Amino acid sequence: MCKLNTAVALVCAVVMASACATSSKKTLRILQTTDIHGFYSDPAPRKDGSARPGGMRALAQLVDRERGNSEHAVMLVDSGDMWSGTILSDRTEGAAGIRLFNALKYDVAALGNHEFDYGPPGPERIGKGRAGFGALVKRIEEATFPVLAVNVKDRASGKRPAWMNLKSSVVIHRGGWKIGVVGAVTEDTPTITFPYVGQGLIFEDPIKPITEEANRLRVIDKVDMVIVLAHIGGACRVFDDPKDLGSCYSDAPVFKIAREVPKGVIQAVFGGHTHKRVAHFVNGVAVVQAGKHSRALGVLEVRPDEEGKPVVSIGKHIDIVMPKGAKPSKTTAYVDRILAPMEVEVKRIRNEKLGARVVDTLSRSKVEQSPMGSLVCDTLKALHPDRDVCMINSGGIRKDFPAGHLTYGQLYDSLPFGNAVAYLDVDGKTLLELVRLGTSGAHGVIQVANMAITYDRSKDFCPKADRTGEGKIDGHDRDRVVDVKVGGVAIDPTKTYKVVTSSFLAAGGDGFATALKKAGVKAKIFHGQPSIREQVGGALRKHRPVLNSPDNPAMKVKRVQFIGPVPRERCK
């Protein structure tokens, strides 16, 4: 409706139809979160007592403030990885997260790769066939908002999986605007999650499906503009000038969407997945990404021009902090009622002292053996003495152990994914292939026990051979291995080696799938038994070790080490 006085309104109706349309549209502020990953609670304050940004209470307060401002309309969106990684989120397999997202009245979210982490409902993490998606299907059924993934298809039917609330796109009416939203998830999902996900679902290159869906929204639904919610990311460091891409990773996949979807089809992309921030224009498209762990909101503003067409501007990220002395808003109070009882229980669990003392920070690495990798692998090797070697993926270790008396909460933060222990019996040839994959650089290097590996980062940077036999050449095909020994002896290609590893790698994660399949290796995965995290925790409780002390040299020895620089060339 035209909100002008009657006389003007009459003129407006007859002569200035387009100007009238303008006045019916409000400024729209689209607020984005992404990669919250279960970080719903208030973070611990800094050492000086000041509040760290983060948490759903502070977020609710900010969102209520924004929605309470009649100057503009508000949309609240999320780009995926809503859960997985904290005790609070994992104990309910994401249900606590969905309750909180519903409480905050999110308008829409994109599907993230970690949304698949819980497998079927219950303690098992890996499902067979459709049952494997059980926890996710339940969670998005509970959502009061749609979850979008235009580039995900059911392998059997070739169509979008028929899960309630999972959609390709949605049209949102807000502040006089009709906004089309298309969602997409990284096409890398099959190699970074459990292989059964990729066996059941196809994750397409997102450009074509986004373009087609956006055009449909424009032509059929006649939306005013299309935004993309992408669990696909970028990274920038400087935010003073949205047009200056000098501090950004220029080949970021989220920039590819802005560059390759035909001009004018989409107006904005909200990215995610890389845990970094973006607030920049790329090829005339606004790209906004809010980092991780509910610490900041990404902001996009849409204003009508004289003809009522959208003019998009990018706002500065807003730190998610409770204003000092603020009375909790209505939604904050509601969020608190959901969180508080769960937090009492989580606090008790987290604060348990395991008995281990860390002298100096126990660190991680993705390029060489790390003290954290050695601790986990040595523990597994000791608990499973008939195994010849241990191998785990660096990506499963997410935080260093800080100096001091180690708590269960710190152990959980370091090993958040709850992978089961698994056994692989492989011949030497296959073991060499796993080492090649584990040092290819397509993912972080493997962490090991009873092995010594040297690889050359400058070798085979742009591989020429399809070593995996997948019909394409990518980072998994690099052969950078210089030397491998098991127990100080060269690997015998015909001998059988017993490997203790994680369910993630045993089920084919980080590119292991093709090698294990080719060799016909049957993994033994100990579902329903204590996870790697719980086995490490149990050993720490029992032995109460002093970690990383000078008399524990094993922690310092680099069993996986690199030589050579990373080449600067770009591969075709």
Ligand SMILES: [Zn+2]
């Ligand atoms: Zn992700």
